[in-house]
Structure formats: C-alpha cells, structure tokens
Amino acid sequence: MINLTLNGLPVEVEPGTTLLEAATFLGFPIPTLCHMEGLSPYGACRLCVVEIGEGPRAKLVSSCTYRAEQGLKVRTSSARVVRARRMVIELLLASCPQSKTIQDLASAHGVRQQRFRQEHEDCIMCGRCVRMCEEQMMAKAIGFQGRGEHRRIGTPFDKRSEVCRLCGGCISVCPACQLRCTYSDPDKVICGGCANLAPPCLEKPGFDDLMCYMKPCVACEISK
Amino acid sequence: MSGVGQIVDRHLGERGELITILEEIQAKYSYLPEEALRVVSERTGRSLTDIYGVATFYKWFSLKPRGRHLLTCCLGTACHVRGAPRIADELSRQLGVRAGETTPDGEFTLETQNCLGGCALGPIVVADGHYFSNVATSAIPRILERTKEGLDRVDARTDERVFPVEVSCARCNHSLMDPGSQLEGQPAIRVTISFGQHHGWLLLSSLYGSYTIEAQHEIPFDEVANFFCPHCHAELRGASDCAMCGAPMVPMIVRGGGVVQICARRGCRAHMLDLNGSVS
Structure with a gap:
C-alpha cells in the first residue's frame, strides 16, 4: 500500500492508483473532461490538474495520468489549482462555446466570461472518441491526423472507413457535439430534434454484433 | 505495388x-x-x-504526387525575420502555384516548412536536397534554372567535395582503373557485373561523391548487381550490408591506403570511405 497526503489527510491507496481515482474514491471531487471510465487515461484536457509537492517546488500535474507515490502531498483544490482550472475552462469556452458540457463546467466553476478570441470549433481534441473507437469498439476507424493547429480527427483519406460499423460510440462520448447526441438524457437536451427518429436498423442483418451506441441510429438513416 | x-x-x-x-x-x-x-x-x-x-x-510525407523537383522554402522564425515570406511569395509567383502545389507540367513542387535547421544561413531554399542560403528574390530565377538542369550533376572542376580516388581489387590488388575510358575527365573504374541474365562491364566515375556510371547493359532501378574484378574474376563482396537498403556493399582498396565501399543496388547512394580500414 502507498501512503500519501490528500488535502492534508493521510490516506492509503493501492499501488498503481492514479491521483484522480484516489481523490474520487475518498470523496474529493475533481472535474474531468477527457477522462472516462473504461478508457485509458489521456491527460489532454488538463481540467483535472492537482498540485503536488510543497513550497516553491510544488507543481501542477494532471491527476488522471499521475500515479500515487509514497509520501506524496497532493492538494486537489488549492488557489493555484482553481486558477488553472478556470483558465482551462475559459480556453475551452473560447474554442467550443456551444458545448453543454463545457457550459456546465463554466457555470459550476464560476467562469462568467472568456477573454480570448471567440472561435467555434466542433472539437476540443480530448481524444475520447478515438479511444472509444479503439479500446471499446475494437475498430480503430478514426484517429488523429495532421499536427499543430491542423490536427484533427477523421478516417484515413477522409473516406468511409471499412472498419467502421457506424456504432455511434464516438458520438455518444463526445463532450463537444452534444447537440446531436444527448436526447436520452433529458437534463442535457438542447434541441431534442433527433429524438423524433425511430431506430431503423433493428431488423437489419448483423445488428447483434454491431454494438450500436447511437440512439436513434442517425447514421443508418442517412446511409439508407 | x-x-x-x-x-x-x-x-x-x-x-x-x-x-x-x-x-x-x-x-x-x-x-x-x-x-x-x-x-x-x-x-x-x-x-x-x-x-x-x-x-x-510529418511534413516530409506527401499524400499527393510531387513533381520532378521539390523546392522547400523555410518559414522558420530566423528565416521569417530575414524575409522568407517574400521569398516564398516570389517562388510561388514565378512558378504560378501556391505552397503545397505542383506546377501543371509536373516539374516543380513548392512546399514550405517551419524550420530546416539552418537558421544562421536564412532565408533558406532547399531544392532537391541542396541548400541555398541567404536567398534573395533576385536569386530565385537562377535557383529554378539550376534545379531544372539537375543539381545532382556534379561539376568535377569546381566542386571541392569531389576528388578522384584510385582503386584496386581487394583480392588480387590489380588496379581497377581504366585509363582508356574517361568519365568526367578522369580515368574510370572498370568492373564486371552480373544481374539477372546479363553479364557485362560497368564503368564507375572515379570521383568520390559522383554517381556517374556507364554500363554495357542498362541496369534497372533497384536491381542489386554482383560485382567482379575483371582481372582475377573474384567477386567483390564485403562483409557488411548497406546501411540504407540492405544490399551487399562492394569494397575496393584505395591506393595510398584505406577502403572505399559502394552499395551494389542501382539507385542507392550509400558509399563509405575509410582511409584506415582494410578489407575484412
């Protein structure tokens, strides 16, 4: 077992536990965005930053990727952590203001404005869909392409991928494009337009192996 | 494929x-x-x-066919402050294509990169792997002209990187130089090669760094040939393989000491000069 101090409280965790898992288990909530249970830790959104160490050597690390260490001193909501989180949220708002998830985060953390040039991206590069496709759907149909500001998510050669089963897993985990995909969760509904479609592929051959996440299956509808 | x-x-x-x-x-x-x-x-x-x-x-990889010649204009910070954007604009004006495009005749592809690592020499234009430093817009027509002519052609009289070597067979130590055949103004190296169904002579330029050859039979690109000494008929084959393509290396003894090795694959440009080495 590993002993560490979490917000001044001495705690014991299993070796290999990440700081995020430890803090969540012990009741210190840490906001997350790119993290998702069942997917490998990724550390892309930086929302889960915590402060480790003490004094001038204290530093911010992403708790979803940082494993617990013996004697580590962790603070999950120090002033520095809160400032960093607000900045992250502000930057996310600047690139993706239409996302319900990000709006909720902003509201929960008291971010009332964003001071950067407003963009209207439809992706925050959190990599959830890429990991979902690879790790849960075993398809690897989508992935990151390009580099720097040209980085984006897509299929090879921007063609319909042969390994994609149109399961919709990528859409269902996306925190940015929820206009399309949260109809089953009434609290998050924004437009609800998609709720009027009925799932058409139940009768189709191969549905049992499809592992379809799309409710309703808009992609099947479109491809008909 | x-x-x-x-x-x-x-x-x-x-x-x-x-x-x-x-x-x-x-x-x-x-x-x-x-x-x-x-x-x-x-x-x-x-x-x-x-x-x-x-x-x-990676910017180096292209998913679109490129032209015969590749021009890369550096737009890194150092080149940028020294006027690289003007160079890029001028290149694209003279070629009539934007960065990332190929001229309709398939001659030139123009690309820009964010740093080519020669910051002290900027602005830099790289044509087919040859670096042009401190490029001014007035130098661009000359660069295009020289690129079209072929920058890999080595001018033996003016280029200091090239020097003639005299070689002999690693087995019988008989000189491989053929004063009767001249390549690039120097006596050529004569060996015998065989590949596929063909067997014949091959003349190599004796200039180190030059790739000029003449052969009895046209050697297809990528073909690995067997090299033989024309005197003792022993195969010239080294212990090591080419680091670039894996084909066998062909060793020859340099007069004055040392070994020069060339790759046996047509089109592979690996060569190695070791003035202290011996044939193992």
Missing part, C-alpha cells in the same frame, strides 16, 4: 519500422499512394488510421 511489399518485408520487425517504410515508399513513388498505405497496413498489422496519422503528422 509489389515493390511496396518488398520494402515492408525488408524492414519488418525493426524498431521504428513504420517511418523507414514510409520514407522508402516515398523515395520510390515520390509520394505515399493510398494503395501503398493499405499494403503497409496489411503487412505490418498496424491500423490504417495509425499509418495515416503518421503520414499526415
């Missing part, structure tokens, strides 16, 4: 194989064709998504 399969098989299992494979495919076809990437995916067992991600990550 059978060539792609060979390239993949040659590197399979190496560390960092994917980039080597993609580089070789690009060297062969000038770009990465979609079918080639599919073959790579099939043979290496990597997903096409990953391969496509690597191919789009």
Whole structure:
C-alpha cells in the first residue's frame, strides 16, 4: 500500500492508483473532461490538474495520468489549482462555446466570461472518441491526423472507413457535439430534434454484433 | 505495388519500422499512394488510421504526387525575420502555384516548412536536397534554372567535395582503373557485373561523391548487381550490408591506403570511405 497526503489527510491507496481515482474514491471531487471510465487515461484536457509537492517546488500535474507515490502531498483544490482550472475552462469556452458540457463546467466553476478570441470549433481534441473507437469498439476507424493547429480527427483519406460499423460510440462520448447526441438524457437536451427518429436498423442483418451506441441510429438513416 | 511489399518485408520487425517504410515508399513513388498505405497496413498489422496519422503528422510525407523537383522554402522564425515570406511569395509567383502545389507540367513542387535547421544561413531554399542560403528574390530565377538542369550533376572542376580516388581489387590488388575510358575527365573504374541474365562491364566515375556510371547493359532501378574484378574474376563482396537498403556493399582498396565501399543496388547512394580500414 502507498501512503500519501490528500488535502492534508493521510490516506492509503493501492499501488498503481492514479491521483484522480484516489481523490474520487475518498470523496474529493475533481472535474474531468477527457477522462472516462473504461478508457485509458489521456491527460489532454488538463481540467483535472492537482498540485503536488510543497513550497516553491510544488507543481501542477494532471491527476488522471499521475500515479500515487509514497509520501506524496497532493492538494486537489488549492488557489493555484482553481486558477488553472478556470483558465482551462475559459480556453475551452473560447474554442467550443456551444458545448453543454463545457457550459456546465463554466457555470459550476464560476467562469462568467472568456477573454480570448471567440472561435467555434466542433472539437476540443480530448481524444475520447478515438479511444472509444479503439479500446471499446475494437475498430480503430478514426484517429488523429495532421499536427499543430491542423490536427484533427477523421478516417484515413477522409473516406468511409471499412472498419467502421457506424456504432455511434464516438458520438455518444463526445463532450463537444452534444447537440446531436444527448436526447436520452433529458437534463442535457438542447434541441431534442433527433429524438423524433425511430431506430431503423433493428431488423437489419448483423445488428447483434454491431454494438450500436447511437440512439436513434442517425447514421443508418442517412446511409439508407 | 509489389515493390511496396518488398520494402515492408525488408524492414519488418525493426524498431521504428513504420517511418523507414514510409520514407522508402516515398523515395520510390515520390509520394505515399493510398494503395501503398493499405499494403503497409496489411503487412505490418498496424491500423490504417495509425499509418495515416503518421503520414499526415510529418511534413516530409506527401499524400499527393510531387513533381520532378521539390523546392522547400523555410518559414522558420530566423528565416521569417530575414524575409522568407517574400521569398516564398516570389517562388510561388514565378512558378504560378501556391505552397503545397505542383506546377501543371509536373516539374516543380513548392512546399514550405517551419524550420530546416539552418537558421544562421536564412532565408533558406532547399531544392532537391541542396541548400541555398541567404536567398534573395533576385536569386530565385537562377535557383529554378539550376534545379531544372539537375543539381545532382556534379561539376568535377569546381566542386571541392569531389576528388578522384584510385582503386584496386581487394583480392588480387590489380588496379581497377581504366585509363582508356574517361568519365568526367578522369580515368574510370572498370568492373564486371552480373544481374539477372546479363553479364557485362560497368564503368564507375572515379570521383568520390559522383554517381556517374556507364554500363554495357542498362541496369534497372533497384536491381542489386554482383560485382567482379575483371582481372582475377573474384567477386567483390564485403562483409557488411548497406546501411540504407540492405544490399551487399562492394569494397575496393584505395591506393595510398584505406577502403572505399559502394552499395551494389542501382539507385542507392550509400558509399563509405575509410582511409584506415582494410578489407575484412
């Protein structure tokens, strides 16, 4: 077992536990965005930053990727952590203001404005869909392409991928494009337009192996 | 696309194989064709998504066919403050294409890069691997002209990187120099080669760094030939393989001491001069 101090409280965790898992288990909530249970830790959104160490050597690390260490001193909501989180949220708002998830985060953390040039991206590069496709759907149909500001998510050669089963897993985990995909969760509904479609592929051959996440299956509808 | 399969098989299992494979495919076809990437995916067992991600990550890789000559204009910070954007604009005006495009006649592809590593020499234009430093807009027509003529052609009289070497057979120590045949103003190296059904003489320029050859039979690109001494008929074959393509290296003794080795593959430019070495 590993002993560490979490917000001044001495705690014991299993070796290999990440700081995020430890803090969540012990009741210190840490906001997350790119993290998702069942997917490998990724550390892309930086929302889960915590402060480790003490004094001038204290530093911010992403708790979803940082494993617990013996004697580590962790603070999950120090002033520095809160400032960093607000900045992250502000930057996310600047690139993706239409996302319900990000709006909720902003509201929960008291971010009332964003001071950067407003963009209207439809992706925050959190990599959830890429990991979902690879790790849960075993398809690897989508992935990151390009580099720097040209980085984006897509299929090879921007063609319909042969390994994609149109399961919709990528859409269902996306925190940015929820206009399309949260109809089953009434609290998050924004437009609800998609709720009027009925799932058409139940009768189709191969549905049992499809592992379809799309409710309703808009992609099947479109491809008909 | 059978060539792609060979390239993949040659590197399979190496560390960092994917980039080597993609580089070789690009060297062969000038770009990465979609079918080639599919073959790579099939043979290496990597997903096409990953391969496509690597191919789009590096600026060196191109998914569109490139022209015969590649012009790269550096737009890194150092070159930028020294006026690289003007150079890039002028190049694109004179060629009539934007960055990333190929001229309609297939001669030039113009690309920009974010740093080519020669910051003290900026602005830099790289044409077919040859660096032009401190480029001014007035120098561009000359660069285009020289690139079109072929920058790989070495001018033996003015280029200091080239010097003649005299070599002899590693087995019988008989000189391989042929004063009767001149290549680039120097006596040529004469050896016998065989490949496929062909057997005949081959003249190599004796200038180190020059790739000029003359052969009795046209050697197809990528063909690995066996080299023989024309005097003792022993095969010239070294213990080591080419570091770039894996073909055998051909050793020859340099007069005055040392060994020069050249790659036996047509089109591979690997060579090595070791003035202290001996044939193992």
